[in-house]
Amino acid sequence: MNIEQQFLKTRQQTESICSPLETEDYVVQPITDVSPPKWHLAHTTWFFEQFVLVKYDRNYKVFHPDFAYLFNSYYNHMGERTLRQNRGIMTRPTVAQVYEYRTYVTEAIITLLERGYTAELKGLVEIGINHEQQHQELLAYDIKYILGTQPTFPRLGEQFKLKEETHQHQWLHFSEGLYEVGYQGNSFCFDNELPVHKVYLGEFEISNKMVTNAEYLEFMEDGGYANFKLWHDEGWQFVQNNNIKHPLYWHFRDGEWRHYHFNGLEKLNPNLPLSHISMYEAYAFATWKGMRLPTEFEWEIAAQQLPWGQLWEWTGSAYLPYPGFTHVEGALGEYNGKFMLNQMVLRGASVATPKGHQRNTYRNFFYASSRYIFSGIRLVKK
Amino acid sequence: MNIEQQFLKTRQQTESICSPLETEDYVVQPITDVSPPKWHLAHTTWFFEQFVLVKYDRNYKVFHPDFAYLFNSYYNHMGERTLRQNRGIMTRPTVAQVYEYRTYVTEAIITLLERGYTAELKGLVEIGINHEQQHQELLAYDIKYILGTQPTFPRLGEQFKLKEETHQHQWLHFSEGLYEVGYQGNSFCFDNELPVHKVYLGEFEISNKMVTNAEYLEFMEDGGYANFKLWHDEGWQFVQNNNIKHPLYWHFRDGEWRHYHFNGLEKLNPNLPLSHISMYEAYAFATWKGMRLPTEFEWEIAAQQLPWGQLWEWTGSAYLPYPGFTHVEGALGEYNGKFMLNQMVLRGASVATPKGHQRNTYRNFFYASSRYIFSGIRLVKK
Amino acid sequence: MNIEQQFLKTRQQTESICSPLETEDYVVQPITDVSPPKWHLAHTTWFFEQFVLVKYDRNYKVFHPDFAYLFNSYYNHMGERTLRQNRGIMTRPTVAQVYEYRTYVTEAIITLLERGYTAELKGLVEIGINHEQQHQELLAYDIKYILGTQPTFPRLGEQFKLKEETHQHQWLHFSEGLYEVGYQGNSFCFDNELPVHKVYLGEFEISNKMVTNAEYLEFMEDGGYANFKLWHDEGWQFVQNNNIKHPLYWHFRDGEWRHYHFNGLEKLNPNLPLSHISMYEAYAFATWKGMRLPTEFEWEIAAQQLPWGQLWEWTGSAYLPYPGFTHVEGALGEYNGKFMLNQMVLRGASVATPKGHQRNTYRNFFYASSRYIFSGIRLVKK
């Protein structure tokens, strides 16, 4: 697929994720972490407008002068922006206008690319595509949260469905030694996957399966949420203060556990991989099992022999720069480095991850308290 | 107009207020005080369903069992309800479904009334009409707030426009003495307007005009917002903590004051009555003038000689029960009494007040900090 | 007693209230409303220094230049001041230094007065005495709170003990009519007790006894704290959010109710007047009884036939200026007027009230949520 085709496919894919939504669903922001789908649609478009069209197309006329302010996310370089927590009060532009904006920019990019492009321009479009793909995954999280916290549990369809892992359980063994980590291919990767460097790992054994709902229910029934010894101090406060006693989207109704998914509130399937847990819960569960989470480098090495890709997997690694990491100059340099503090790395991919994002070197990162993401647990023996 | 006609007219009027809105505008809740228009449309409908249809129509089938939970506002009597601050995350039911709900209930009420009615049933429908009319006014406030805090200042049209007061300024004089206050007519009134009772008033002189934008600008230019001596202790903290330096919806742009109204951001008209100020600001302004606000009883007596009705007028009276006030039994008894603490009385009416609500005995009440309401100032000499 | 004697006696009385304290008790501020005793000792001294000595004694040398900043309370007129919530972090000056400061200023005032004085100077000293007496009562509240929220419930002694009311219960009847209210004597009164003015009262019947602990226990046992119908909306939120189920200082231990008082945690005496309740609770209790609280004017008229003075009595009146109320010019003018919003009037006096403050025209005022004050309930028939 050439760059135009990749671009068009990405743009269509984003809109396809939103297709089951009602206009109302596009607008709200139930918690600060969750953005309105309309915002994602516009922001990914603004990114192409701002970083590609405004820079490379002299004749380009911005769709609307206000949009740079309205749909910038965190690029301080690019001037003022709407406060994150205020995204959910913007009723205007309307959803229809945002779709017009998308069409306008999509067409302008295609026109620009059809004139021919430099490697630099191609590189920027590629970043824009990857950026939009990241937002496709966030869209899945946010749509699930918006619908899943409605008192009426609406049904959207069969998207993003998890499957049971049916392969035989095994502990995969890895020897101690020096390993190379970081992205070594020739395609796109993010700056945080570089530079390639060596790490020394002790020997370890890692499960070839994710933890299931059934296993987590055992933890719950054994009083896992009430036993402070299993938790980080901060995690213990988190579950106490927020009165958390089960994973997000679980509901105990009429004597049984149910689970909200895009197709509504269904009876919990015990054999599915456990999802929507915080790193605090992942850690407590592992401690209860007498095991631990893998480090991000153990995971990266082991990934070559593992089936993975239904859920992001919490690691025990803090999100920090690789030795020799350097910021890109300018606004795009704000992309990753400034978040390298107090977040934890997740590795793998999820059912909501767009195709090109499934790399064993990909470093996803979230706060330890995040539960609205498609996260799960894989164990390592101590 | 008979009760069916009044009912139908009220229902239509509510929908007419919302007619310039986009679907998106119906959904959001920018601050806890401001409810989504969709919520008002549904809540006023639920009121008729719950208090009239469910009680008086044996064959009535509720439109949707969830709606009682979703659209109850504060009637603890009627069971659980959505937390007020969560109204803005409910994307479902959709706006279209809420309009269906309205049609369904409107038709059911008409059918019921056409069968004939008792005085009791008529009385309840009357309360429902008055209740919906109150929400019509709140709709005007909330729509203005939702649109007026958009970064893009959308234009809705010419609704709810203030006019200059062109009559000659005069101080109306009232002698001291015993006066009777409270509602004495034969039409509808709220429970808080009763019982009729005597009050003793000293002599006073009251302005026959509202304070204008021009007068308030003088106060601002004289440093009114920076002079603690003019303010209540609580008001002083309020303007400091919220960095308030002018009325709500005023913006200083390109060297001049502008004012958001339904028709967009316009140059401030100095001759219009000042609007959208808190009681704190009203008090500080009056103190700065060496005057004061009227009490609610002075206002009620003077109203017979006053032109009024463009803006609710802050009084110096706390919202308290009249001597002998009694709660109605049951859910409707929750209506007014439980708010009789720490709120201030406003008297009069506004350009957004439906016709039947313009009584000189009507007691409106809000927190002293409220600025999103259609409020203004009338002065009394000390 | 002449003014010097009154002054000296007041100064000694303040120190006598603090005499059972340990140094540590003087320093802390467990909640913003409760000031460290050391602060009261210094602030009342600063008041005399600032408003009397600095103004009337040319040769006076301030004890320490920092103290005006440290011990000003809310007089914006007198320059910057320590934030109220930071009083409890000031370890310096020490308690011993504050006592030196007291001695220094006490002696300087005596020296000044001995030289002879004008009526104006005498008036200011009188205000200072009354100001310090108000703080004597606050000291009692604050000391009780500081000691009463220690996990160890220390015993201080027999101060401020309530007595059972042993007189026969009766409903005192008052006829409707015009009454005069406000202070009419020739001694000191606060500005908020003036001007004298007429009010019209309907007929009413008022209890000649305060509500007892036993009566309040009945309310509790009847589910009073769980019945939303009895409460103001704001009161209901208050008891829910703060998980309040009984009066302040009550503890249920080993199967019985106990009550902290200055002499430690003792078995609750059912016959004592109920104390330490908020206005919310007073209102809910009265509603449960099918009665109501008196208005401040009913109380003022009835007081002449009532025994009173053990506890401040919540009224149903908001704290507002009397008709014709005027601010004094300058810093002393900040005294009362600026608090006339969103507070409720209490009438009477308490066991902690200094002698000269027992006037039936005295208007005490607190937020409806205040429970650390010596407050009680008297009922009026509806």
Add this chain to the structure above:
Amino acid sequence: MNIEQQFLKTRQQTESICSPLETEDYVVQPITDVSPPKWHLAHTTWFFEQFVLVKYDRNYKVFHPDFAYLFNSYYNHMGERTLRQNRGIMTRPTVAQVYEYRTYVTEAIITLLERGYTAELKGLVEIGINHEQQHQELLAYDIKYILGTQPTFPRLGEQFKLKEETHQHQWLHFSEGLYEVGYQGNSFCFDNELPVHKVYLGEFEISNKMVTNAEYLEFMEDGGYANFKLWHDEGWQFVQNNNIKHPLYWHFRDGEWRHYHFNGLEKLNPNLPLSHISMYEAYAFATWKGMRLPTEFEWEIAAQQLPWGQLWEWTGSAYLPYPGFTHVEGALGEYNGKFMLNQMVLRGASVATPKGHQRNTYRNFFYASSRYIFSGIRLVKK
């Protein structure tokens, strides 16, 4: 020195740190992070009572049954405890009583040890000593904060004074390779310093001097606090929200920078090592210099050739368990592991660090926002 002597010396040293305090200074808690000195005195004593005397001395009678509740810090294992943020409202027991408690427990430990001891008992006393030494350092931080935030800047004396680093500046070079890290001696170490393990380091160059006040002033004068590009996203929010524009304890007065230290507010010495900065500021400064902070392992290796020990040095490493880290069973197992999330490692020691705590393997850890600690910056070339 035998164990009794070490124990006694530690106990005396703690009291010596507090000797310049007034009684009032022992009591307050200006922010949650800063505990009252009285609390440290009691808590370290409780530790010996609870973990040694109660377990090993059958005849031991606890000093006061309430103290276990009052002075437990975070050991959930040992039952309920006072909430951390409430330490500053406990006026009782008094300071004098806490000193009695100390004497009582000190004597009981000595008596116990004189009877002879097992290795296990000795080990526990050793942990107690190390625990109390950690609190000695915290006492220095907390006393400085309590005194340093008084409006009056009291002078305590010459303790904990920093010295200029006078040696020649140099970049020390280290080659890439496998290194062993973790404690390998035969004396005491904390569980978080183990197990010894291998890490692979790239080559690096590290400064043999700490960053000075003068260098940091350059950063400030170059607009470092106003340039978002230098900061972590979280750090940027931190300095914005808290309006931070210089290190803690710096004050600009009369045209020059001053610095609070135990001996009062003094003119800033530009040649002293910079102290009292958060990790956010350390990172921003390093970024501004085009350099970075060392990782904890680079530091541990380099420490053998470095002068260090005046200030704890922020590293770029998150506080995480070493590979193979295991919790000790029981209450002492709560010691370190549960904090291994969202904190950053500091290495080195400070002028307030007791002698035995100066190990190049010692892992100190604080939140990135901590400024009240004795922290500084050492740079590594990128």
